[in-house]
Amino acid sequence: MLQIDKAQMISGVQVYGDHADPALFYAVPQQPTFRCDAQDRPIFMYLKYRQPKPQPSGQTGGGFATFDTQFALDDTARVDILEELRKQVGPDLADRVSLGSITWASGTAHLNLSEVGGKLVTKVWNPVSPSLYGDNVTPFTVEMPDFGATLFAEAMQGKGGIVQVSYAMNGWVKLPKITGYGHFNSLKFRSFVQDAHDDAGWGDDSFSNKMSELAVNRDVVTVHTESGAGADPDVVAKIDESIRRTVLDMATKRMTEQIDGYTGDRSVLEDYEAIHREYSNIRVDDFTINISQQTAVLWPFNPQGTLPNITTLVDKQGQPVQWADHYREIDLNDPFFRSFSIPVRVNADFSDGLVHSVDAHVEYPGDTLVTGDYHFETPNQTESFSSYVKGDSEEVQYSFTVNYKGSSTVYRAPAAPHKGPLTINVDDLGVLEVEVLPGNLDFEKVAAATVTLAYAPATGTPVEDQVVFTKEQNKEQKLSWLIAEKRDRPIRYKVDYRMPSGQVIEGDWVEVNRQRLYISSPFTNVRKVKVLAVGDLTNKIDSILVDLRYEDAENGYIQTSTAELNAANGFREWAFPVLDSDGGTVTYSGLVRYKDGTVRDIPQTVSDDPSILVGDEVAGVIAVTIAPDLVDWSTVALVKVALTCDTDDPADQQIKSAVVRKDAVPPSIAFYLLDPAAKKDFSWTATYYLNDGTSASTASVTTGDTNVLLPRLATTP
Structure with missing residues (x-):
């Protein structure tokens, strides 16, 4: 597939490389041209009415032009491009160099004459889109009133040009080394409330009938991209717009239907004391596409320009094209x-x-x-x-x-x-053609994706086939079946993913009515689990080994990991892709090694909490914050703070220290209490090491305040 950042200009034509094949290239002409016949004569005919032709609109018709445009290479440019590419790839690949065809998803061709109204152009016709195959041919038909017909005939002769064509093509391309996402959220809401009330009291009745209706439509598209160092900002901006276009294309297909408002009874009968009617209808759609180097996205190609006048062209024999061969004057009768x-x-x-x-x-x-x-x-x-x-x-x-x-x-x-x-x-x-593309499959997480396709024609034998994508085989694959009838039924397909571990995730059957299938990663979410060590990792615990396991039994999907925690690394975050952010179960087990050589097992435990605490179970934590804001750093080099937590059991006494320096964040100190009834007091003292080589210490302070504010040293008299 075309790699969007592998681009160069050759003979005035933008040439792109392939994402996988170094000998395959794609040439994108900068300007559309007239389509010509085998003798290089333009497919162009202009008929001018000898007498004005009355139109239902009240205007008078004066001329009629038909011609074809194309968005393709000419033979001379093709030869020059191939010759230059053969030089670039070297002798080993020169014989394999070829120009491939871009996979077009959609496109339009617009004529500037479409916007010229009134006296110059009556109407412009053209098909819904270019052919999307071959040379992207688009036929145009232009009808002009009498004044415009004369102007057109004169302007199409001599040098210059009057007809401007702009193609807007969207093709599937591979992205460079860039990541990002596109997110779409849509809310459609309709509500109706009616309250009718008759007071039915003494005297004349008072009657009220209040109705309120609310309609809300909200569509939000968010796009974010992250590129590496040195990325071309123009390419990044186009990728951002391409992601937005891809999201909007998907959103348009999913949210085409408007939801209904209230269409029920609104009448009120006499002698009813109260009537209350309430109706609501809501539809929400939310999806995210993640973008990586493997992602295929829609990319805009917009060749445009002024077509040359007929009389400036030459045919295959080098003879000038004659206006008389493409022009006829017709009698209205x-x-x-x-x-x-x-x-x-x-x-x-x-x-x-x-x-x-x-x-x-x-x-x-x-x-x-x-x-x-x-x-x-x-x-x-x-x-x-x-x-x-x-x-x-x-x-x-x-x-x-x-x-x-x-x-x-x-x-x-x-x-x-x-x-x-x-x-x-x-x-x-009578042919069933399906192009299967690997989409955003990440072959670091998926070893292989097997796509099974099935189609049941109205008559004849049902067809079924498979394609397999791997890291080595990651190009689009085309399947064709002869069904000898019009294709008017959906294709069924399912994807089975084989993980690097060997396990297989089986997908469900899906029905589509498309010719191109883009196979995406099964992982649309990432789950994160935090593992934190608790206890005294400085004096008591040597290390904690934790075995983590995630299992999605419904899909047969398993992920495992191991974390080792110690005093230098007391925290670990495990992030892994999942099929369902709310599905699956996380379990953990392990062992705690103590500095005295003993070992304690951590039994297998199911965790529903995204944070897992392992180590010595604690009944409470004293988290101490040291604030050096008052220290005069012009005289002090550093401060050492000694902290002691005394519990009722002398064997559980905890002593910790921290060194505080200028412009450095003081370390956090935590005391872990095993007894829920233990007192929360601790004591501390600070030793100041001065720039002149002397030191001074504060008196011991016992407190329950976890914010330790270091005082300013008193000035020595």
């Missing part, structure tokens, strides 16, 4: 002006699939039956069906026959009505 024309194309990848060719048949029941037959072997091919209009209907009937590679099977689609531009998509061709 000609029956042509009761005609219509529709582009016909096949939106499928013929180069890498089961489809060899498609034969399309289009017919229109005019004064006589008008038919058109077309043979397609490339997605870049666009044909045109034209006929006189009978009455007000421009509806045609179309059918097609699909011929497959290496098979005698032929699929004949039944005739169907259609109006407007005709595009036969890959799902209509």
